[in-house]
Amino acid sequence: MPSTETAWPPLVRRFPRLVIVGVVGLVFAALAFLLHAENQISVVAVLVSFVALIGVVDGTAIGRDLTATCRRHAGFGNGVALIGALALVVLFRDDHYTLLMMTTVALYAAACIGLNLQLAFAGVVNFAGAAFFAIGSYTAAILGNHTALPHLLVLAGCGIVAGVLGLCVLLPVLRTRGHYAALVTIAFGLLIRTFLEVNDLLGGPQGLKVPGLDLFGLQFNNVREIGPIDLSFYVPYAVFGILLFAGAFVLVRLIENSWIGISLDAVRADEVAASVFGLSIAYWKAFAFLVGNMLIGVAGGAYGMMNGFINPNGAGLGDSLILLSIIVLGGLGNLWGTIGAAVVILVLPEKLQAIQEYRLLIFAILVMLILRFRPSGIMPRSLRMLSRVLSRGERA
Amino acid sequence: MDFGLLAQHIFNGLMLGVIYAMIAVGFSLFFGVLDVIKFSHGDVLATGAFASLGAVTLVGVNSGLPAIVILLVGLLAGLAAGAIAGVIVGRTLVLPLRHAPAVNVLLATLMAGTVLREIIRLGVPNGGNPKPFPALLPAGNIQFGSFSIGIDSVIILACGLALVGITHFVVTHTRLGLAIRAVAQEPDVAQLSGIDFQRVVLGTFAIGSALAAFAGLMLGLYYREINFNMGVLLGVIGFAAAVVGGLGNLLGAILGGFLFAGAQTLATIALPFSSAYKDVVAFAVVIVLIGLFPTGLIPEKSSERV
Numbered sequence: 001m002p003s004t005e006t007a008w009p010p011l012v013r014r015f016p017r018l019v020i021v022g023v024v025g026l027v028f029a030a031l032a033f034l035l036h037a038e039n040q041i042s043v044v045a046v047l048v049s050f051v052a053l054i055g056v057v058d059g060t061a062i063g064r065d066l067t068a069t070c071r072r073h074a075g076f077g078n079g080v081a082l083i084g085a086l087a088l089v090v091l092f093r094d095d096h097y098t099l100l101m102m103t104t105v106a107l108y109a110a111a112c113i114g115l116n117l118q119l120a121f122a123g124v125v126n127f128a129g130a131a132f133f134a135i136g137s138y139t140a141a142i143l144g145n146h147t148a149l150p151h152l153l154v155l156a157g158c159g160i161v162a163g164v165l166g167l168c169v170l171l172p173v174l175r176t177r178g179h180y181a182a183l184v185t186i187a188f189g190l191l192i193r194t195f196l197e198v199n200d201l202l203g204g205p206q207g208l209k210v211p212g213l214d215l216f217g218l219q220f221n222n223v224r225e226i227g228p229i230d231l232s233f234y235v236p237y238a239v240f241g242i243l244l245f246a247g248a249f250v251l252v253r254l255i256e257n258s259w260i261g262i263s264l265d266a267v268r269a270d271e272v273a274a275s276v277f278g279l280s281i282a283y284w285k286a287f288a289f290l291v292g293n294m295l296i297g298v299a300g301g302a303y304g305m306m307n308g309f310i311n312p313n314g315a316g317l318g319d320s321l322i323l324l325s326i327i328v329l330g331g332l333g334n335l336w337g338t339i340g341a342a343v344v345i346l347v348l349p350e351k352l353q354a355i356q357e358y359r360l361l362i363f364a365i366l367v368m369l370i371l372r373f374r375p376s377g378i379m380p381r382s383l384r385m386l387s388r389v390l391s392r393g394e395r396a
Numbered sequence: 397m398d399f400g401l402l403a404q405h406i407f408n409g410l411m412l413g414v415i416y417a418m419i420a421v422g423f424s425l426f427f428g429v430l431d432v433i434k435f436s437h438g439d440v441l442a443t444g445a446f447a448s449l450g451a452v453t454l455v456g457v458n459s460g461l462p463a464i465v466i467l468l469v470g471l472l473a474g475l476a477a478g479a480i481a482g483v484i485v486g487r488t489l490v491l492p493l494r495h496a497p498a499v500n501v502l503l504a505t506l507m508a509g510t511v512l513r514e515i516i517r518l519g520v521p522n523g524g525n526p527k528p529f530p531a532l533l534p535a536g537n538i539q540f541g542s543f544s545i546g547i548d549s550v551i552i553l554a555c556g557l558a559l560v561g562i563t564h565f566v567v568t569h570t571r572l573g574l575a576i577r578a579v580a581q582e583p584d585v586a587q588l589s590g591i592d593f594q595r596v597v598l599g600t601f602a603i604g605s606a607l608a609a610f611a612g613l614m615l616g617l618y619y620r621e622i623n624f625n626m627g628v629l630l631g632v633i634g635f636a637a638a639v640v641g642g643l644g645n646l647l648g649a650i651l652g653g654f655l656f657a658g659a660q661t662l663a664t665i666a667l668p669f670s671s672a673y674k675d676v677v678a679f680a681v682v683i684v685l686i687g688l689f690p691t692g693l694i695p696e697k698s699s700e701r702v
Contacts, residue, residue, distance in 0.1 A: 119499065125498075125499060169683060171687050172683055172684075172686045172687035172690070175686075175687060175690040176686060176690040176691070177690075178498055179427070179433050179498065179639060179643060180639055180643075180686060180690060180691065180692070182433075182498075182499075182502065183635060183636055183639040183640075183682070183686060184682075184683055184686050184687075186632055186635070186636075187632075187636055187679040187680075187682045187683050187686075188679070188683060190629075190632060190675065190679050191675075191676050191679040191680055191683070194672075194673075194675045194676050194679070195673075195676050197672075198672035198673055198676070317628070317632065318628075321503065321506055324499070324503060325503060325507075328499060328500065328503055357518065358514075358518065360510060360514050361510075361511060361514040361515070361518065363510075364507040364508075364510035364511045364514065365507075365511060367503065367504075367507045368489065368504050368507045368508060368511070371493070371496075371500050371503060371504040371507075372488075372489065372492065372493065372504065375493070375496050375497075375500055
């Protein structure tokens with residue numbers, strides 16, 4: 001519904017898509033600047049303007065109108081964002097480090113979408129996200145080194161193995177709630193991490209080599225140029241990472257906007273009420289846990305292939321917390337917030353090299369402050385307008 | 397296996413059990429009064445251990461003072477630092493966030509733990525490396541056939557057991573304990589009957605955190621070495637012990653602590669391959685136990701706590 005308090009000039013109001021292109025373009029321009037920025041002052045400047053932007057969007061009529069416009073044309077906005085992301089790849093085509101960061105953000109954000117499905121939609125806590133991520137990478141290493149499977153199947157295998165191993169803790173997770181369920185996943189994460197560290201077959205603390213991705217004959221690690229243009233071999237990984245994120249995004253959006261999503265919401269919000277309406281709590285929680293872990297596993301497999309190696313270091317509780325912080329900071333259930341928070345949490349510490357020694361401290365304080373003063377995250381998930389969808393006679 | 401080695405393992409298990417139980421009791425206390433998990437607990441332990449070390453170093457190990465005085469100074473400094481750290485975290489994070497979703501509180505207190513850890517790492521000279529802890533307890537060994545045990549270890553174990561016992565007594569038999577239990581059961585009614593809610597909560601945080609700090613000191617005296625990130629795994633183990641035993645239940649926490657230590661020790665003795673798998677086994681036991689007893693071995697009396 002167009003708000004009455006809007007301050008847009010008539011021309012802009014009549015072409016909301018123009019507004020969206022402008023907004024998304026601005027965001028990606030800022031992102032490009034942040035990724036490229038070398039000196040600390042510009043990084044801080046981006047950060048400050050980011051905070052200011054949130055204030056404007058939250059506090060002013062124009063800002064609210066802006067978000068409402070973007071929300072109304074979500075599909076178009078998503079498309080523009082995808083093009084924007086691919087444009088960034090083209091822009092940084094020969095810059096290894098920037099592309100590596102972009103791909104990392106895309107893959108972590110894809111994993112976080114799986115985590116969002118579990119925590120924000122179904123209400124299943126998972127403190128072992130990094131363990132499932134690492135399980136994906138290890139699976140990629142083993143399947144890639146010892147079998148001749150096409151790599152798309154290898155990636156599917158990563159998801160399946162992560163999902164199946166997740167099944168081992170599914171029963172205790174389903175039987176318990178709250179802190180008890182949290183403990184099960186924490187214990188599972190520590191178990192996997194210690195196991196990887198002491199098991200010699202899996203390389204122990206040194207880890208394993210992971211073969212590079214090879215899709216339909218295109219060996220990602222050997223990409224050097226297209227015609228006369230020099231390329232970083234991270235370019236195909238970046239494109240693949242972005243597409244993987246987009247795939248996960250679309251999948252989870254479809255789930256969210258279907259009756260499955262409504263069932264998940266009901267199960268999370270009130271188990272008793274949901275079971276009164278005939279929903280199986282265990283079934284829907286298991287569904288979200290399984291699908292979420294598979295997404296995390298696939299993202300982990302792709303991440304391992306990009307890095308070329310995997311060791312147990314990334315599988316600890318601390319890394320699971322980083323994943324959880326991303327979704328909590330981004331706003332539980334807000335998929336775009338996820339990528340924003342992933343940029344803040346993964347890129348910012350890399351960019352603030354001058355305070356390298358203090359970055360963990362600053363990071364922890366930052367997360368604490370956000371949780372304390374903005375408990376629903378940077379961008380809270382918006383309520384679904386079911387009545388609007390239903391009145392249009394469509395299935396939600 | 398000969399008797400001496402077995403006895404050594406059992407003694408180790410007991411020592412670990414007491415330490416885990418002390419940490420778990422803290423978790424149980426916090427959960428009891430406020431229904432929250434304060435996850436910075438492990439790092440409060442490290443804070444206490446480092447404060448003790450700092451005080452002992454400041455007084456001077458070779459200053460000529462009797463060892464018992466130096467030890468007391470270290471003990472007081474550790475307990476105070478732990479209690480203060482615990483109260484600050486409780487006051488600034490846990491109390492304001494107690495109506496927030498459980499995940500938020502978990503994350504926020506975990507980050508508070510990270511802050512404590514980083515402050516130790518950056519603030520203590522050469523803080524990233526393990527620090528030797530001076531031997532302040534009387535040396536000497538007690539000998540039973542092939543089994544020999546240090547007098548210092550026996551003292552540590554006895555103090556730990558005594559402290560766990562005292563805490564249990566305080567909670568079950570004193571006015572403060574009564575207030576704690578009242579707040580735990582029904583905060584609003586407790587306030588109506590004249591109990592200062594905030595003071596009781598913060599007092600509980602102080603007690604639980606001081607217990608953790610004592611556990612840190614015990615570890616320092618036993619292993620003669622402390623580390624800035626010693627609290628990470630210990631915090632999780634203490635949490636696991638508290639949950640397996642049944643949250644909000646002191647006896648459960650103690651039981652859970654000994655159970656976890658028992659699983660670790662048994663894995664060390666029984667497994668044919670390297671003892672490195674002891675944590676894998678112990679955490680697997682935790683997962684199985686939670687699967688079998690979803691609300692802990694000693695469940696809360698009020699069953700439904702949604």
